[in-house]
Amino acid sequence: xxxxxxxxxxxxxxxxxxxxxxxxxxxxxxxxxxxxxxxxxxxxxxxxxxxxxxxxxxxxxxxxxxxxxxxxxxxxxxxxxxxxxxxxxxxxxxxxxxxxxxxxxxxxxxxxxxxxxxxxxxxxxxxxxxxxxxxxxxxxxxxxxxxxxxxxxxxxxxxxxxxxxxxxxxxxxxxxxxxxxxxxxxxxxxxxxxxxxxxxxxxxxxxxxxxxxxxxxxxxxxxxxxxxxxxxxxxxxxxxxxxxxxxxxxxxxxxxxxxxxxxxxxxxxxxxxxxxxxxxxxxxxxxxxxxxxxxxxxxxxxxxxxxxxxxxxxxxxxxxxxxxxxxxxxxxxxxxxxxxxxxxxxxxxxxxxxxxxxxxxxxxxxxxxxxxxxxxxxxxxxx
Numbered sequence: 001x002x003x004x005x006x007x008x009x010x011x012x013x014x015x016x017x018x019x020x021x022x023x024x025x026x027x028x029x030x031x032x033x034x035x036x037x038x039x040x041x042x043x044x045x046x047x048x049x050x051x052x053x054x055x056x057x058x059x060x061x062x063x064x065x066x067x068x069x070x071x072x073x074x075x076x077x078x079x080x081x082x083x084x085x086x087x088x089x090x091x092x093x094x095x096x097x098x099x100x101x102x103x104x105x106x107x108x109x110x111x112x113x114x115x116x117x118x119x120x121x122x123x124x125x126x127x128x129x130x131x132x133x134x135x136x137x138x139x140x141x142x143x144x145x146x147x148x149x150x151x152x153x154x155x156x157x158x159x160x161x162x163x164x165x166x167x168x169x170x171x172x173x174x175x176x177x178x179x180x181x182x183x184x185x186x187x188x189x190x191x192x193x194x195x196x197x198x199x200x201x202x203x204x205x206x207x208x209x210x211x212x213x214x215x216x217x218x219x220x221x222x223x224x225x226x227x228x229x230x231x232x233x234x235x236x237x238x239x240x241x242x243x244x245x246x247x248x249x250x251x252x253x254x255x256x257x258x259x260x261x262x263x264x265x266x267x268x269x270x271x272x273x274x275x276x277x278x279x280x281x282x283x284x285x286x287x288x289x290x291x292x293x294x295x296x297x298x299x300x301x302x303x304x305x306x307x308x309x310x311x312x313x314x315x316x317x318x319x320x321x322x323x324x325x326x327x328x329x330x331x332x333x334x335x336x337x338x339x340x341x342x343x344x345x346x347x348x349x350x351x352x353x354x355x356x357x358x359x360x361x362x363x364x365x366x367x368x369x370x371x372x373x374x375x376x377x378x379x380x381x382x383x
Contacts, residue, residue, distance in 0.1 A: 006060045008053045015046040065185045080188040085176040087140035092169035096131040102159030109163045110152040111145045145169035196254040203248040210240035214321040226368045232258035235279040246277040286356035286375035292349045293382045299345040307337035313374040321371045325364040327351045
């Protein structure tokens, strides 16, 4: 370890060193081919030493938020007063038809993708015979259930006839990744900054439940093209409690600066004298993607195709608020489904994007208060 950081030997270097030492002890003519017992012992010791070196590297890297992973990163970000956002569960409003006064105990329903959704523990069908309640996905994360896809009763009970969902499920979110947490930690250090805009952004990101945000500023004397009044900030925030978000904005924005948005929260006078603190919630824009794939080898399987779809959906769903969706940017997540891009199993001849129900093209431009949401990714020319 020196001023340039930690330097580790490779496995081959460790093994070569042990071979040289063995020859210096037992003679240069010692038999050390791979089938020899001595060479197998040297390989086992080399692997143990190399694994120990990797442990040293992990401990060294876990000293910085930029290189720490997992629980090491969790410990570091606590110094900034933040924690990794846990996964949340998708929910869906369902309608159950059955015999009045029937109690559905620990009911479970199933959608067309074989995903299961739990009803409240003891849901009773009212006198009308129609029970409306919220079902929760058994698996955390972004579990989708479009309208009309929940029709199967997984735990049949006497007096419970049918189930349906008239509206799509409200998706949850997966556990915050290391990359997302590093980005939020980087923003959090702006809390004591001398730039109020950065401080406001950091304060919003520190609110529990906030997943994405962007603060727009209009410092001119006239209303800007986005409709933001002069000398105002317009935060757009996804997630988090309304009052907590408004409080964070009011505490961090500079004096004499107005707030703009469709959500208005009146706070105690010490935060907002004679008015409200305003911000907006992003409007989701459903995006459809079509990828044309040309198969190059038989290694292109249904699992690879599923990875292409998942990678593109993950990329779109993590774009920032107001970020345009560029078709050219989708090539990388799609090609990342290959184990080794030096030995390609497929190539992509075209990628088009469109707003759901719109016309396909190369770019989807989003307004300042919109956020992209992957709706459907289709593969043409695949399996």
